[in-house]
Amino acid sequence: MIGGLLVSGVASAPAWAQRDTGEINDEIEETDQNLTAAVEEYNQLAQEAQDNRDMIAQTQESLDSAEADLDSLRSQLADYITATYVDQGIGDAALLLESGSPDAFVERLDRLNSANLYSFDLLDELKTASEEYTTQLDLLEDLQADLDEQEAELKQRQDELNARMDDLEEEWQAAAGDAITDYDLPYMNDDEYAVVSFALDQVGKQYVWGTAGPDTYDCSGLILRAYAQIGIELPHNAAAQYRETASISRDELQPGDLVFYNDLSHMGMYIGNGLIVHAPNSRTVVKVVELDHGNVWYGATTILH
Incomplete structure (x- = not known):
């Protein structure tokens, strides 16, 4: 097959993408842990806040009921006093003494005192x-104000962590490289074509650590399975593959050669015209990217030349 140089409009990776992907992943994991903790803390606080709102509602109902009973009793007592002292003309001791027979006076006085004593006690x-x-309601409302403030702070913390996670995901994607779908391949011999075409057939399949196909791959698993197509066995480890193959310079790269990044923590396969195919990380899929795509270059080796 004959191909020309790829014309690509892909911009160079931003400066922060030059961090080792292991370092980026460590921060992603730490941020994810912090986010998970913040979410759980928020959920717990939200439950406490809801429980407090329920108590406020119950206390308000009790307060309303007590105040209604109090108002009713005040009204009844006022009516009773009015009826007893005004309507019946009993305004002072002299009127009580003049109010009929001694038996009637004692009976009225007992009724009045009994009613007053009961009413005043109630x-x-x-x-x-x-x-x-009222005191309990004030305390609960103060507590709710504190809970609302804590909720707002936790929500802001979640938003900040989510924003940071978005930045880290973007950085990770940049370190994995922008996928290239329109490219040409150079001429290849049979072995080169066998390993390269197999690797390219896996494009779009998900990265899963520790796997080597057929449906998921990690970086060394993809290379291992590609070379198995031509009967060559490789270890399932990037550093081990580097040690067991012959080192070459970048200028010597040919299709099928191995490329390594990030202090041997990542690798891919050179397919020609300045491109590689690799299984980048758990947040993306097998894809074709530029040789210098964001991961930190370490070296190259060959098996076929």
């Missing part, structure tokens, strides 16, 4: 209950 009891409910 009135005091209801006042106490109302004051207690």
Whole structure:
């Protein structure tokens, strides 16, 4: 097959993409842990806040009921006093003494005292209950204000962590390289074509650590399986593959050669015209990217030349 140089409009990776992907992944994991903790803390606080709102509602109901009973009792007592002292003309001791027979006076006085004593006792009891409910409601509302403030702070923290995670995901993707789908391949011999075409057939399949096909791959697993197509066995480890193959310079790269990055923590396969195919990381899929795509160059080796 004959191909020309790829014309690509892909911009160079931003400066921050030059961090080792292992370092990026460590921060992603730490940020994810912090985010998970913040979410759980928020969920717990949200439950506490809801429980507190329920208590506020219950206390408000009790307060409303106590105040309604208090108002009713006040009204009844006012009506009773009015009926007894005004309607019946009993305004002072002299009127009581002049109010009929001694038996009638004693009976009226007993009724009045009994009603007053009962009413005043209940009135005091209801006042106490109302004051207690009001105090409790004030405390609960103060607590709710604190909970609302804590909720807002946790929500802001979540938003900040989510924003940071988005940045890290973008950085990770940049380190994995922007996928290239329109490219030409140079002439290849049979072995080169066998390993390269197999690797390219895996494009789009998900990265899963520790796997070597047929449906998922990690970086060394992709190379291992590609070379198995021509009967060559390789270890399932990037550093081990580097040690067991012959080192070459970048200028010597040919299709099928191995390329290594990030202090041997990542690798891919050169396919020609300045491109490689690799299984980047768990947040993306097998894809074709530029040789200098964001991961930090380490070296290259060959098996076929």
